[in-house]
Amino acid sequence: MIKLGILGSTGTIGKNALEIVKTFSQDIELIGIGAYRASEEFLYQAKNLKPRYVFSVETPSREWLNEISKYSTYLNEEEGLGVIIEHSDKILNAIAGSSGIKATYKILKAKKILLASNKESILCMPNLIRENIKHVIPVDSEHNSAFMLLEHYKDIKDLYITASGGPFRNYTLEQLKHVKKEQALQHPNWKMGPKITIDSATLMNKGLELIEASILFDIAIEHIKILIHPQSIVHAMAELISGPIISNMYAPDMKLPIQHAIFYPEKRPYLFNRLNFSNLRLDFEEPRKDVFKAIEICEWVGSMGNPYLSVLLGADDEAVNLFLQDKIGFLDIPEIIENVLSSVNFHINEDLPDILKAVNFGKEKVKKDVNMLKYKP
Amino acid sequence: MIKLGILGSTGTIGKNALEIVKTFSQDIELIGIGAYRASEEFLYQAKNLKPRYVFSVETPSREWLNEISKYSTYLNEEEGLGVIIEHSDKILNAIAGSSGIKATYKILKAKKILLASNKESILCMPNLIRENIKHVIPVDSEHNSAFMLLEHYKDIKDLYITASGGPFRNYTLEQLKHVKKEQALQHPNWKMGPKITIDSATLMNKGLELIEASILFDIAIEHIKILIHPQSIVHAMAELISGPIISNMYAPDMKLPIQHAIFYPEKRPYLFNRLNFSNLRLDFEEPRKDVFKAIEICEWVGSMGNPYLSVLLGADDEAVNLFLQDKIGFLDIPEIIENVLSSVNFHINEDLPDILKAVNFGKEKVKKDVNMLKYKP
Numbered sequence: 001m002i003k004l005g006i007l008g009s010t011g012t013i014g015k016n017a018l019e020i021v022k023t024f025s026q027d028i029e030l031i032g033i034g035a036y037r038a039s040e041e042f043l044y045q046a047k048n049l050k051p052r053y054v055f056s057v058e059t060p061s062r063e064w065l066n067e068i069s070k071y072s073t074y075l076n077e078e079e080g081l082g083v084i085i086e087h088s089d090k091i092l093n094a095i096a097g098s099s100g101i102k103a104t105y106k107i108l109k110a111k112k113i114l115l116a117s118n119k120e121s122i123l124c125m126p127n128l129i130r131e132n133i134k135h136v137i138p139v140d141s142e143h144n145s146a147f148m149l150l151e152h153y154k155d156i157k158d159l160y161i162t163a164s165g166g167p168f169r170n171y172t173l174e175q176l177k178h179v180k181k182e183q184a185l186q187h188p189n190w191k192m193g194p195k196i197t198i199d200s201a202t203l204m205n206k207g208l209e210l211i212e213a214s215i216l217f218d219i220a221i222e223h224i225k226i227l228i229h230p231q232s233i234v235h236a237m238a239e240l241i242s243g244p245i246i247s248n249m250y251a252p253d254m255k256l257p258i259q260h261a262i263f264y265p266e267k268r269p270y271l272f273n274r275l276n277f278s279n280l281r282l283d284f285e286e287p288r289k290d291v292f293k294a295i296e297i298c299e300w301v302g303s304m305g306n307p308y309l310s311v312l313l314g315a316d317d318e319a320v321n322l323f324l325q326d327k328i329g330f331l332d333i334p335e336i337i338e339n340v341l342s343s344v345n346f347h348i349n350e351d352l353p354d355i356l357k358a359v360n361f362g363k364e365k366v367k368k369d370v371n372m373l374k375y376k377p
Numbered sequence: 378m379i380k381l382g383i384l385g386s387t388g389t390i391g392k393n394a395l396e397i398v399k400t401f402s403q404d405i406e407l408i409g410i411g412a413y414r415a416s417e418e419f420l421y422q423a424k425n426l427k428p429r430y431v432f433s434v435e436t437p438s439r440e441w442l443n444e445i446s447k448y449s450t451y452l453n454e455e456e457g458l459g460v461i462i463e464h465s466d467k468i469l470n471a472i473a474g475s476s477g478i479k480a481t482y483k484i485l486k487a488k489k490i491l492l493a494s495n496k497e498s499i500l501c502m503p504n505l506i507r508e509n510i511k512h513v514i515p516v517d518s519e520h521n522s523a524f525m526l527l528e529h530y531k532d533i534k535d536l537y538i539t540a541s542g543g544p545f546r547n548y549t550l551e552q553l554k555h556v557k558k559e560q561a562l563q564h565p566n567w568k569m570g571p572k573i574t575i576d577s578a579t580l581m582n583k584g585l586e587l588i589e590a591s592i593l594f595d596i597a598i599e600h601i602k603i604l605i606h607p608q609s610i611v612h613a614m615a616e617l618i619s620g621p622i623i624s625n626m627y628a629p630d631m632k633l634p635i636q637h638a639i640f641y642p643e644k645r646p647y648l649f650n651r652l653n654f655s656n657l658r659l660d661f662e663e664p665r666k667d668v669f670k671a672i673e674i675c676e677w678v679g680s681m682g683n684p685y686l687s688v689l690l691g692a693d694d695e696a697v698n699l700f701l702q703d704k705i706g707f708l709d710i711p712e713i714i715e716n717v718l719s720s721v722n723f724h725i726n727e728d729l730p731d732i733l734k735a736v737n738f739g740k741e742k743v744k745k746d747v748n749m750l751k752y753k754p
Contacts, residue, residue: 148621152529155644160654227654243633243647244525247624256620267532270620277537277604282659 002028002262005084006051007103008094009033010041012192013117013139016254017092018045020262023271028262032084034077036099038064046071052087055080057099085110090262092139093118096193098313098359101125105352108132115139115261119212124310124355126215137261138216142209144257145235145248150217153238153246159219160237160245162229163206163287164189169230173291179330181323189232189252198320202333203287207298208316211309214302221302226295228285233275249282251275293334301341307348307358308341314362315340322370340365379405379639382461383428384480385471386410387418389569390494390516393631394469395422397639400648405639409461411454413476415441423448429464432457434476462487467639469516470495473570475690475736478502482729485509492516492638496589501687501732503592514638515593519586521634522612522625527594530615530623536596537614537622539606540583540664541566546607550668556707558700566609566629575697579710580664584675585693588686591679598679603672605662610652626659628652670711678718684725684735685718691739692717699747717742 004021008014014035021028032053035042038060046054046068054072068074075083085091085107092115093103100118107114108128116122117139122129129136138144142161150156167186168176184201185194192200199205206226214221227237237247250256255272289295301308315337322328328336340362348354381398385391391412398405409430412419415437423431423445431449445451452460462468462484469492470480477495484491485505493499494516499506506513515521519538527533544563545553561578562571569577576582583603591598604614614624627633632649666672678685692714699705705713717739725731 145621149623225654239651240644241646242637242644243649243651244522244625244627244637245652246526247626248621249624250621260619260621267617267619269618272620274616274620275622277602277661278663280661282661284654284657284659286655 003031003087003089004028004262005031005033005088005091006094007034007081007084007091008036008096008100008118009045010035010037010039011094011096013092013094013254013258017094017258017262018049020255020259021049024259024262024268027268031088032072032080034080034084034095036095043068053080053083055084081106085112089113090115090137092258092261093121094139097195098124098317101355101359102352105355108135111135113137115258116143116216119208120313122212122215123208124306124313124359125350126305126309127350129215130218133216133218136216137264138212139254139257139261140209140212141232141235141252141254141257143213143216143236144260146213146217146238148248148260149236149238149246153240155241156219156238157223157241158239159213159217159224160227160239160247161206161209161213161224162227162232162234162236162284163203164200164232165228165230165287166201166203168201169228171291173331176291176331177329181326184323184330189230194324195317195320198323198333199316202294202330203292204294204298204316204333204337206287207294208313210295210298211302221299226287228287229283231282233280233282234284249275293338297334297338297341306350306355307344307346307361310348310355310358311341311344311362311365312337314359314364315366316362317359318363318366322366328370336366336369339369380408380464380466381405381639382408382410382465382468383471384411384458384461384468385413385473385477385495386422387412387414387416388471388473390469390471390631390635394471394635394639395426397632397636398426401636401640401645404645408465409449409457411457411461411472413472420445430457430460432461458483462489466490467492467514469635469638470498471516474572475501475694478732478736479729482732485512488512490514492635493520493593496585497690499589499592500585501683501690501736502727503682503686504727506592507595510593510595513593514641515589516631516634516638517586517589518609518612518629518631518634520590520593520613521637523590523594523615525625525637526613526615526623530617532618533596533615534600534618535616536590536594536601537604537616537624538583538586538590538601539604539609539611539613539661540580541577541609542605542607542664543578543580545578546605548668550708553668553708554706558703561700561707566607571701572694572697575700575710576693579671579707580669581671581675581693581710581714583664584671585689587672587675588679598676603664605664606660608659610657610659611661626652670715674711674715674718683727683732684721684723684738687725687732687735688718688721688739688742689714691736691741692743693739694736695740695743699743705747713743713746716746 030051034055038056090113094117101121104121232252234249407428415433467490471494478498481498609629611626
């Protein structure tokens, strides 16, 4: 019986994870779930799956609290996070954005198994991740796929991770200037939250995943390649020094890597949607780095390490935020971030206060630059 | 130092193998080479690589013999085969067609490592192959690729092997009626001998490979799927019960699987042509079994075993032969074979005389049927 905690249960990853919990209820004990909002959906999840503990960041109403207490013990965020980590063997951190940093830190310090879906927290504490790498199982489709390959193949020349290319794959720089948030929020293959969808459109998401892969698999940035693959079926490939390229593919559905991560090193039959080869086309091309500047930013930051890693996260969080508020244009996102990175003139220790300080520096500097009217939508 | 023998050194596989020998001359000692004809090319190979022993099936001229004796000890076929097997650790059997059966039998009986490129000899002695499976390393791109996958992944739902589809991939039955040997000899991706090129055009080659995979990997025929993949870049895929599909791809070049097989379980850097992803398209579709009857014939024969396996080999050898002589039409090939199979009314033991008798039955029955003017070009 796997004792599982799920942080961020109302997000896309969290909901898919709960489907796995339900499917394999004989094998998984749901210790607790946590979410930002005390929403009806969260209430429904508790009612449906009866985790031992629940917590929300937002303070719930009296009625909501009364209702959820019929199924689970409600705790505030601080207590809830601690209790769920304490009683679980494995904790899925599917909190969105830099809000997930604290949870990863605590999971690793408690020596529990981290099912890592929050990429920000991998990126901002590379040393802690590397020290605890045996306790980290990636959940992202690309990294989970790479994990499955690198477990078996050791003579790696290059690791490839794929990118759908987002909705603007074939746009020119001129066209990208005029892109609106409504267009950027249309991801061709995956249904995800707004922050990661915008990050997919700028290819910042893929740039961050490049750094993430470098940390998780201890491979130099220059041996990790991004490939544009619009169908999102091949997720990762390992090119071996001995020649062949071993790839990992499946129909785009996050339940597969989530199920793999929950049961690893064991395996369970996959009972969901499988790939159909009856008329399948797969395309690959190199990313246009001159158009999608985020990749080169990430290649540089990945080779520099902290504090740039943490500042990048904060800066991107805030830049995407401002784009979603129509306060800056699409092409301003990488430009603002690049300027913020060039203004970093401090060092940090890899502990929670210092990391959060650097992330916050990134956010605040973006706000300041934008308020100075350097950019306009 | 690997002591290597190469049987069929003047064929496509043999020549590629000699390139590997030359590239890794520090690691490989070439014990001997054998070929059908005492040709200028064979002489050149001996001169260039100085194997300890050489043999040819055809009796050489005195001048040829004088010349080759400067570099190697010449033996007749019987002696040469025995001496090369005796002094080698690994023997590549790259003899074309059913002429390769005897060599595989002797290699396995001598408990040497068989680098298996002659598929006929795998097909006609499934029990001997299974008993010695630890001594068999497949060299065919599909089987070598599958071998690399199945070495690591154990929860196999289905194994896929790919087929280019040959030159007539999109032809209708009506169009296939009028196909000439010149058209059938044009393979889109691989340069091979005439027999295997015709077998690729009828998909008989892929059907035989299906049976071969079933024997080599001990997987039931119904769990091995053929996929049409015109680019010949993905060679094999393993769909796991746990969901993902792990695939093995590389630019079509036989040097890769040959190098892998020679050095297995060790690995060496691959120094030849690598796959370029800058503008790569991969297509997959199901084979049209109603048009290419060879697949269903092989599915049936694969599930029946011997003597059908051995009869099929002989019948296909002779049917292709007659097609190459313009004596039968393209669509007659599977029809003749099917009729021959349905006339089998005997049993065999899995020893060399019985196997060769069954192969010969297949050949002779085809000749007889064609002479009775049942078919015309």
